[in-house]
Amino acid sequence: xxxxxxxxxxxxxxxxxxxxxxxxxxxxxxxxxxxxxxxxxxxxxxxxxxxxxxxxxxxxxxxxxxxxxxxxxxxxxxxxxxxxxxxxxxxxxxxxxxxxxxxxxxxxxxxxxxxxxxxxxxxxxxxxxxxxxxxxxxxxxxxxxxxxxxxxxxxxxxxxxxxxxxxxxxxxxxxxxxxxxxxxxxxxxxxxxxxxxxxxxxxxxxxxxxxxxxxxxxxxxxxxxxxxxxxxxxxxxxxxxxxxxxxxxxxxxxxxxxxxxxxxxxxxxxxxxxxxxxxxxxxxxxxxxxxxxxxxxxxxxxxxxx
Numbered sequence: 001x002x003x004x005x006x007x008x009x010x011x012x013x014x015x016x017x018x019x020x021x022x023x024x025x026x027x028x029x030x031x032x033x034x035x036x037x038x039x040x041x042x043x044x045x046x047x048x049x050x051x052x053x054x055x056x057x058x059x060x061x062x063x064x065x066x067x068x069x070x071x072x073x074x075x076x077x078x079x080x081x082x083x084x085x086x087x088x089x090x091x092x093x094x095x096x097x098x099x100x101x102x103x104x105x106x107x108x109x110x111x112x113x114x115x116x117x118x119x120x121x122x123x124x125x126x127x128x129x130x131x132x133x134x135x136x137x138x139x140x141x142x143x144x145x146x147x148x149x150x151x152x153x154x155x156x157x158x159x160x161x162x163x164x165x166x167x168x169x170x171x172x173x174x175x176x177x178x179x180x181x182x183x184x185x186x187x188x189x190x191x192x193x194x195x196x197x198x199x200x201x202x203x204x205x206x207x208x209x210x211x212x213x214x215x216x217x218x219x220x221x222x223x224x225x226x227x228x229x230x231x232x233x234x235x236x237x238x239x240x241x242x243x244x245x246x247x248x249x250x251x252x253x254x255x256x257x258x259x260x261x262x263x264x265x266x267x268x269x270x271x272x273x274x275x276x277x278x279x280x281x282x283x284x285x286x287x288x289x290x291x292x293x294x295x296x297x298x299x300x301x302x303x304x305x306x
Contacts, residue, residue, distance in 0.1 A: 001162060017290040021040050041079035041191070042172055044070065053079075054196035074176040080167040081191070085159040091225070092157040092168070094194035095139050104186045115181045122175035122182065125191075127168055129157045134169050143189065150194055155268065156225065158233045159195075168193070202227065202290050202298035214273055216280035216304040222271040225299065226264070226288060237264035240293040243271050247286035247304075280304045 025042075040047075045054035057076045058065020100110040102116060111118050123143040128134040138153040139262050147152050159166050170191070174182070202224040214220045226234045226241055241264075244255040256262050257269055263270045271288075280286070282304055290298045 008235050019025045026167070041081065041170060042077055046185075047186075054056060071174045071182070073174050073178045076171055076173040077292045078169060078171045080169055081193075083159065083166045083168070083193075085166065088130060090159045090195050092153065092159070092193045092195055094150045095125075095141075096194070097125075097143060097146040098190045099143070099147050100188040100190060100191070102162055102185065104185045109185060117144075118179060118181055119185055120147060120185055122178040123187070124175060124257060126171045126172070126173070127153070130167050130169070131157060131170050142201070144149065146191075146240075150192075150306040158225070158267075180201065203288075212300060212302050213305050214280065214286060214302045215306065216275040216282050216284070217306055218276065219272055220275045222270065222273065222288070224269050225267055226292070227297070233267045240291075241269065241297075242291050244289045245273070245278075245286055246289070248281040248284040250286070253299075254278060254288045275304065281304055 035299045040051075043051055043054055045051070045057040047051050048054065052063040052097065055064055055067050056070050058158065067075055099120070102119060104115060109119070118212060120143045123141065125139070125141065126135070126137050127139040136155075138155050139151060141151055157166075159167060203222070214222070226238055237258055239258055241258070241262070243262065244253045244257070246253045256273075258264060261272055263272075284304045286304060288300050288302055289296060
């Protein structure tokens with residue numbers, strides 16, 4: 001199994017966000033940090049003979065070689081993807097992938113075949129953030145999930161303005177129950193992390209509510225983050241932060257504050273809106289505005305559904 005990464009430094013620009021990315025190998029010998037490689041994250045020596053960290057070969061100069069017999073059920077490989085933020089503050093909110101090719105002993109493996117489906121459903125990727133010391137995954141799922149659609153991270157990964165060498169950790173594992181039809185099968189995937197500017201974009205569109213819907217007869221949980229005037233994440237609860245909801249049956253606006261509809265943990269806010277309590281109208285258009293004191297920080301349109 002191979003997962004392709006950037007051969008050169010790829011620059012991604014969105015608003016004021018400028019991110020340079022490169023693949024890194026892990027700390028194999030315990031004597032240093034990550035090792036930069038201008039190659040895919042996961043690859044065999046045969047695929048990239050000059051690559052310094054193939055997962056199937058271990059030599060004095062190549063201290064990787066975690067899987068000398070290549071992938072077997074239950075085995076994992078760890079790599080890092082380094083990001084240098086040369087623009088404004090940003091956050092990673094989602095993960096997706098494109099399956100470029102899948103080959104087996106007899107040639108190309110066609111979509112819809114058992115082997116094709118087994119490969120996507122039995123290869124698992126787990127992503128960790130350096131922000132908490134790689135303790136808690138921000139995503140765990142199959143290749144099938146991230147190839148099918150962009151998947152939300154459970155917690156956005158925050159990059160401060162000018163932050164250098166931010167290194168998400170990728171761990172790819174073959175399901176212990178994977179079958180023999182995956183022997184000698186090689187897949188090439190392109191991983192993509194969704195990056196967004198922070199300023200003026202506090203709502204998390206790739207969180208639990210990526211369709212911007214609120215329920216008019218039950219409670220909707222809406223996530224957002226709080227940033228200061230420099231675009232830096234504020235980890236402590238800010239008593240000046242509030243949400244004002246306007247729309248049908250909201251009068252001049254319904255205000256939500258910390259302890260009254262809002263909670264906060266390490267800069268990550270959760271707004272719990274009970275649609276039945278406020279008699280929200282099905283199909284109604286609502287506007288949620290986040291304030292930090294008198295400053296308007298972010299605004300989003302929501303549609304009410306049952």
